[in-house]
Amino acid sequence: MLLRYILRRILIMVPTLLVTSALIFTVMELPPSDYFETLQAEMAAQGEHADTSRIEFLKREYGFDRPPVERYFRWIGGFVRGDFGYSFEYEMPVRDLVGERLGLTILVSFSTILLTWLVAFPIGIYSATHPYSWGDYGLTFVGLLGIAVPHFLLALITMYFANVWFGLSIGGLMDPIYFNEPMSWAKVQSILAHLWIPVIIIGAGGTGTMVRAIRANLLDELQKQYYVTAKAKGLPPGKALVKYPLRMSLNFFVSNIGDILPTVVSGSELTAVVLSLQTTGPLLLRALQSQDMYLAGSFLLFLSCLTVIGVLISDIALAFLDPRIRLQGGSLK
C-alpha cells in the first residue's frame, strides 16, 4: 500500500516538473530580446565591433534560429543526459559552472535547517510549557528580533563588527585559494571554519519563526483532552509531553519540509551576495539580470525539483507519522 503510494507520487512528479519547466521556459522567452541581442547592443554602444560570426555560430549551435517549442525540447532533452545547457556570459557549460557551488549550497542549506531545528525545538518546548513566564517573554523577544531583522542586514552588521573588533574578514565559504580546487583536508577545514557564520545568519529568521510555530502548536496540543488522559494514567509530565502533544505537533513540521527546502535555498541569495558566499545564489541573480537563459532556467528548474522532492519527503513522512492519513484518494461530500 505504502510502496504503491510512493511509486504513484514519484510518477506524479514527472508531469509536475514538465509543466513547471514549460512555465519557466515561457517566462524566460517572454522578454522581446535574447542574450545575443543584448550583447550586440552593449558592444555596439561601446563602439566595438561585435564578432558576428561567433554569435551566429552560437545562435545556430543552440538553435536560436529554431522555433521556441523545439528549443524547449532540446533543453529538456539535455537535462535527461545531464547537459544543462551553456552559459553565454561565462562561456562555459552550466554544469561545470554550477558544479561545486551546488554542493556548497546544499551544504549551507542543510546545515541551516539542522541548526534551526536543533535550536528551535528546545526553545519552543520551553516556551510552550512555561507560557507567559519571563523566560518565555525573553525568548519570544529574541525570536522576534531574528524574524524582524533582514538577513543581509544581519550579515552586514556581523561583517562590520567582526572586522572592527577582531580584524577578521568573514566573507566567503572558504579561503579563496581553495575555490574550484580539488577537495582536500585543508579545504574541508577551511569550509567548516567559514560555514558557521552564514548558517547562523541565514538561520536566525527561520529559527525565530519556528520557535513561534512550535510554541503555538504545542500550546494548542497541551490543552487537548488526550494529554489529560495521559497524565491521568500516571505518566510523568516529561514523558507524557514527548509521547503525545509533541508527537502531534510534529505533523506541522513534517508538512513544512516541502516549503523549507526552496525557501532556504532561494531566501539566502542576498545574504550570499553580501557575504560573497560561493553558493548558487549570486550566480542566479546575475544570470537573471543578463538574461543568461540556460543558466537561469536550469537554476529555477533545480529549485522546483527541490520543492517537489521536499513535498514528496514530507508526504511520505506524514504517512508514516499519522495513521489517519488515507493513502487512497477519494471524495466525500
Next chain:
Amino acid sequence: MKETASKDLLRIEDLHVSFAVHGQLNEVVKGISLRVPAGRTVALVGESGSGKTVISQSVMGLLPRNGVVHGGRILFADPAKEGKVIDIAALDRDGKKIRHLRGGRIGMIFQEPMSSLSPVHTIGDQIQEALQLHRPHPRKEARAVTEEMLRLVGFRNPHHSYDQYPFELSGGLRQRAMLAMALICRPALLIADEPTTALDVTIQAQVLKLMKELQSEMGMAILLITHDLGVVANMADEVVVVYRGRVMEAGTVDDIFRHPRHPYLKALLKASPDFDMAEGERLVALREVPPTAPPADLRHEPVLRAAPTPLLNVRNLRKTYGSKHGASIVAVEDVSFDILRGQCFGLVGESGSGKTTVGNMIMRARSADSGSVIFNDRTGPVDVLALQDEELRTFRPRMQMIFQDPVSSLSPRMTVLDIIREPMIVQGRGTDAEQKKRAVELMECVGLDPRFLSRYPHSFSGGQRQRIGIARALALNPDLIICDEPVSALDVSVQAQVLNLLKDLQASLGLTYLFVSHNLAVVHYMAEQIAVMARGRIVEIGPREALFRRPAHPYTRALLKAVPLPDLDRKLDFDVAFTGGASDPASWPEEFRATAPGSLEMIDLGGGHFVLADRACTARDVTAA
C-alpha cells in the same frame, strides 16, 4: 461515625478550589464534603459550572494550571494498604506519589472518547502504557494482559483491535477502550466524568451495563459525574447534588429520588422531560424566562388545528456516499414523510442513522441522489430539489435551520446584531434602520435583552447562544424551521427553557418544525408526529402516542427500553441483552429484515401508524412479534 469513616475509600472534607483569572482568585468549589464508600457508586450531580468536574480533577491532581486547592483535605484510603490514608490535596502536583495513584489506584474516563484518546497511537499501545507504568510485565505478557482486558470490556476480537486506531472504532467501542485503559491496573476507584453523555441511548445502556459488571467483578468504587438524573437513578447507591460549588443535598439514591427536600433538586427533577408527560403539560425550567408576545408582522396566519394540511411532502429521498473506487455507503434510503402545517415532526435515530442528512437535503445543503421534496406554498406547490440559482435564493427564507452546537454555529467575530441581521442583509430585506429594529424585536421575542445586541457570542451562556441562533432563524420569517439537535449540547435546566421557548414560538408564530434528535424524551415532548430512523431508513412512523405506547419495530422498542428514566421503580433492565448494535438488522426478527431488495414495505397499523416490515406481513403479524 468512626466505623463508617474507616470503610470510606475516598473522603473529601471541606474542599475549596479557586481559579486565578486575570490575577483574581475565583472560588468555584466552596467547601464541599463527600465520601465514596469502597465498592459503591456515588453520583455527583449538577449542571455545567457547578464545579463537579473540578472536584474530580482535584482528586486526580489534574487541575488546570491556574487552579489551586486552598483548603480542605482529600483523603484516599487505599484498601491494598490497610490503614494508610493519603491526603491527595497535600501531595506535590506531578510528584511520584500522586503519579502512583493516578492510573494505578484511581482510574478515570472522560466524556468525549475520541478526543480523550491519542489519534496517532493504537489503542493497544495506549492501554498497555498504563499497565507498564504501574504493573510492569514482560512485553509479550503485557500484550496478553491488554488483550484480555479488551475482551473483558467487550471487544469481540481483542487481538485484532489491539492494533486499531481510535478513529477506526465507533463511539461506543472508543469508550470501552477508555474503560479498559482506566481499569487495566485494577484501581480501587474509578472516576467517570459524564461517561455516556456523548453516546447514543442504546450504546449508553451497554456502557452503563458494562461499568456495573466490571464493578462487581473488580470490586471498585465509582465516582460518577453526570447531569443526567436517569443515569443516576440506574447506577448510583448514593447521590450528591452540587450547585455553584456547594453541596445542596446528599443521601442515598432512595432518599434523593423519593424525598427530595432541596428546591433545587426538586426543580431539577421536574425540568427533565419524560414519557409520562400528558399532552400540553409544560416543563418547569429552573429559571423560567417569561415569553414576550412577538410582533404581529412575524406571525403567520392562524393555523386551523382541526384539519391541518401538509406543508412539506418528502418522497423517496436517497443519498449515497462513496469514493470512486470503493463501494458506496447508502446514508439515506427511501425516506418519505409529510409535515403538517403548524405541527412539529420528530425525526429520531442514533448517530449515523441519516437523520441529519435528511434535514440537510431538505435545506438543499446537500444534494439528494433521488427523491422529491414538495413545499406547499399558499400559491401552490414548490419542488424544492428542482430550484435553481435565483429561484432557490428567493425560496431560502421559507425554511431556516437551528443547529446543534451553539458555540460553533455563531461566528465569534460578529456581534449579535450582525449575526441576527446577516440573513436580512443576504436577502436584501429592509433598510439599515428596519433591520436593526427587527433585530431588537427578535431579541425580545427569544427572551434576551436587546441591549446585548452589541456584544459578541462569547459573553453568552450556551442556552443564551442557542436563543441567538433561534432569533437568527426567525429573522426571515420562515414557515418551516429545521431544528437539528437544538438542545443536546445544553444542560437539563437550560434545555427546558429552550424547549419551552420553541413551543411558545410555534404557538404564537404558527411555525412548523422538523425536529431532529437522538433524545426520545425531548422528541416526545415536542413532536406530534414521529419517525424513527435506523441505517438510513425510516423503520417506524406514527403519531406520538401510538409510537410510544405501541412500538412495533424491534429497533423502536430497543430505543425506548434503553432510555434511563429518573425513576427508581422503572430501572433499566440490564439483563436484556443490549449487546450488539440495536440498529443492526441481524438482531431483528425475520419479519423486519430485508430478504431481497424491495422486500420491505411500510405496513399500515391504523391511525397513521406505519412500520417497515416484510411485504408479506399483515398488521397483526407485526404487532404480535
